[in-house]
Amino acid sequence: MYEKKKSSKGLLIALLISVAALGIALVLCATIGSGFGKSKSSIKDESYIASELIQKQVMKSLNTDEVKTVYDEAYQSAVQAKLDELKEAYACSFKEPLFVMNPYGTNVTGLYVYFETKEATNVEYTVSADDVSIPDFTRTLYTDDEGNATKHHEGQIIGLMQGMTNTVTIRLYNKDSEFIGENTFSFDVPDYGTIKEEQLKVTNKQDSKKLSDGLFVIYGYDRRNEKEPKHMLFYDNDGFIRAEVPLNVTYGDVNLEIIDGKMFYACTDSSYALVNCAGQAETIYKTTGYTTHHDFDYDKENDRMIVLATKKKSKTKQDIILSLNLSSGNIEEVIDFGDLMPDIEKGAVISKDSPDQEEVDWVHFNSVQVINGKHLILSSRELSSIIRINNYYTMPKIAYIISDPEIWKGTKYSSLVLNKKGNFTSHAGQHSVNYVTDKSLKNGQYYLTFFNNNYAQRLSYPNFNWSFIKGAGTQNKDAKNSYYYKYLVDEKKGTYELVEKIKVPYSSIVSNAQEYEGNRIICSGKAGIFSEYDSNGKLISKYKMKVESLTYRVMKETMEGYWFN
CATH class of the missing domain: 2.60.40.10 (Immunoglobulins)
Incomplete structure (x- = not known):
């Protein structure tokens, strides 16, 4: 320390x-x-x-x-x-x-x-x-x-x-x-003693003009290292620290939203702050009765923040979707995923290898995206599945599942799995699924980008056989690599296909990928590495962090409309 x-x-x-x-x-x-x-x-x-x-x-x-x-x-x-x-x-x-x-x-x-x-x-x-x-x-x-x-x-x-x-x-x-x-x-x-790395180690730096504008935002820097302050860190393209936002968060510091000149982020495990451009936290939103985790996304059409949560005193965890009304501050539980898949929840157990021996982590949502103020795209690490929920606020219903069909074989949900188009290895243990639209696409088509951890584990079903995903890492053996994946989804045809793939340093858990200003920002959290790639998958610059445990995610933000014009 x-x-x-x-x-x-x-x-x-x-x-x-x-x-x-x-x-x-x-x-x-x-x-x-x-x-x-x-x-x-x-x-x-x-x-x-x-x-x-x-x-x-x-x-x-x-x-x-x-x-x-x-x-x-x-x-x-x-x-x-x-x-x-x-x-x-x-x-x-x-x-x-x-x-x-x-x-x-x-x-x-x-x-x-x-x-x-x-x-x-x-x-x-x-x-x-x-x-x-x-x-x-x-x-x-x-x-x-x-x-x-x-x-x-x-x-x-x-x-x-x-x-x-x-x-x-x-x-x-x-x-x-x-x-x-x-x-x-x-x-x-003064040196306040809060920053371990004034400058990150930068390697493989190519033409700096190819780097996108903005600041790299490090969420959960060296998480699980109790000696490390909890903060949200902002680094420039040369790897120098430029801002530091102090937090008291365990799992929820993985995102920020800029809304009408104010920054929204998790400040504790059960509260969020809305901070104006001068730095004043004008509003503190509390999620009483719930702890939040992993991700949130702004529903602009309804002025609500959609939040991943765990109900306190519940026997299960990380399976609740909350709606936070930014005008009133009221919270509402809009989805208990156990209501949508009761048989899967009922069959789950607490494994002896689970880090939490009190609650069943049977679905483990780690990202959420709001579509048109009506629908959700959810990433489930435990199920190695990307799940779309339609009409999340009025009558939530599972629209489809993207996963290897073997995961759902023999269940009543198998018919919901979209058809894989092409020959490629299915994702496993993925994180940070992002919904990306393109005007050139046909009606019903869109992209999903994410970090494919390539890690096969399902602690709530410890006897599950993962042999159908070749080369995936396990609890006992690391894979050679993780990957950036980009799927083209065609809802009308009921298909998805892999249209972009980048081999990146392996990370069994955490991590993220972001399509940003034409480039790709990719963080391998367990390895303590994040990088920026061009649209052809060529490495532009790599940044190495001196972490003892892991870093949760790294994204890039212009911070325009908040700190800068």
Whole structure:
């Protein structure tokens, strides 16, 4: 375990909380030269407002001497009230912005910025670390979904490096994208001791121009290593850490959604946060009576989040589908999968090899996709099956199953299995099934992309014979490889065929695959490796993590519409 280093500045004192390092509420009011054009700040110690001042005031207003979690609406509102006081107290102009390091506790190195301009402008910034080997990080500050110029500038500057002096250059452009002026500020950011890998090991890097834009988001970094903080990590294409969101999650930190300029993600095993672009967790949604796991997907048509869950005090696990109403916060159990396959659930047992000896893990859903606000695509690891549910909210019914037919042979569900078109090895133990449409496809056709773990295990049916899937890994023997699979599904013909396959490092469990801006992002979680491939399956760049156990998933996100325009 790496040790937490001391700050190089006596005024900078990290506040630790139960969810991870909250970081420092460091408020800076810079004194710089007047006028637009190029100028550089001369931030001095006396211009710091002590970091602990805001925290003490917040805790005093809440009548508490301990912050158990920042994911609390009362705590977030109290922080906002203090920020509003600061905005009133200072000029908060382009010459003298208000800077606050991680005031809400939701992004350890997220630098909150607020200032006003006389004319509507857009803001671009560049973060430069004092280590010249670290590339500059340039982005545009988020204003709204359309990227409109504004007089009011409030958000987070992303990309600062821990334990270094970071230079931040802010540039203004008018609504016609004409340059107006820039100012530069310097910040000594402490090493909070929360990041094990400032830079990931990057290998096989080909033409960097082939890499897609965005940040790699690591979910469940070194999961099962109890010494490792629970956090959602954001790395750039060069493998450098650019943001860190602290969490207190065991199984649910495997996704995020950007909804109307706010980020939705799991913050505990039974709650979700909706966080605005400035970093304030405006709403905390609780799934009382259930723990959540593995995945969720936004049903835009109905403004609901569809969540994979386990009912507390149940004899089974990971077999419930919840609907979370984002407007009211109400949750509703829309599917108990045991109602759709009661005989399969009834025949399942708790194996002696199962990590959980209290609940039967008979279906183990690990991903969900919403189609047109009506239907669901579910991935079941335990059944090595991809299952479509029609009319999930009104009258859920199994529409079809994609799997090797041997899995369902002799059951009443065998007629639901689509016909395999072509000669290829069936998937086993798959993860992260994604629904992908294409205008060139015919009606009733679409793609399903996923990580084929190539791992044959069904602990709830320990005597199940997997010999029909040749070369698959087992509990006693690893396979040579896992794969990225892309199926073309034709519902009218009742078929599916393998149209794309990429051989990747083997991972028996966890892992994911994502089709992103024409490339493929693929994570082999057990191996601690993720990579980006082009559309022809050629490796562009590989990233290796120093994990003791595994990493759950890695996806790529532009983060536009939240941090950036």
